[in-house]
Amino acid sequence: MSNLITRRHLLWSVPVILVAAAGLAVTKMMQPPPEDLDVSLSKPTDRGLYIASVAPGLAPIVIGTMHGWVIQITTPEGLPVDHATIAVDGGMPQHGHGLPTEPEVSADLGEGRYQVDGMKFNMPGWWVVKLSVNGPAGEDTATFNLVL
Ligand SMILES: [Cu+2]
Incomplete structure (x- = not known):
């Protein structure tokens, strides 16, 4: 008898845990971005x-619309850095997922500017865009925040 009750309790606890987990996930998704977020583009x-400076080719950025960015890399003194290798990554820190696309540098525009194609943000919220820059001075990274 007590075995049966325990089993029933166990059976009940599965949907209860699932609902609680879903509720927690939704609550996490609805979190506002941190208040002190640095949203500077340079x-x-x-x-x-x-x-590192970034210029989205869409202003304002429209959710779900593929577009390009222009990235500019200079030395700390402001001189353009040409022939750098740049990788673009990113995602939503509060959702635990990455970018829906794999953006890539498609052209070296000169004057330290690089064309990045394949940028897309598929939901509103806090996004980070991470650049890995490999240039004459070495490898470095920069993270840009945007709230859509
Ligand atoms: Cu998300």
Whole structure:
């Protein structure tokens, strides 16, 4: 008898846990972005080797619309950095997922500017775009925040 009750309790606990987990996930998804978020589009890279600036080709950025960005890399003194290798990654820190696309540098525009194609954001919220820059001064990274 007591065995049966325990089993019933166990059976009940499965949907209860699932509902609680779903509720927690939704609550997490609805979190507002951190208040002190740095949303500047130009900043020194993490090790200070370069200044990275980004210019989304869509203003404002429209959810679900593929577009390009222009990235500019300069030395800390403001001189353009050409022939750098740049990788673009990103995602939503509060949702635990990455970008829905794999953006790539499609052209070296000169003057330290690089064309990135394949940018797309598929939901509103806090996004990060991470650049890995490999240039004459070495490897460095920069993270840009945007709230859509
Ligand atoms: Cu998301």
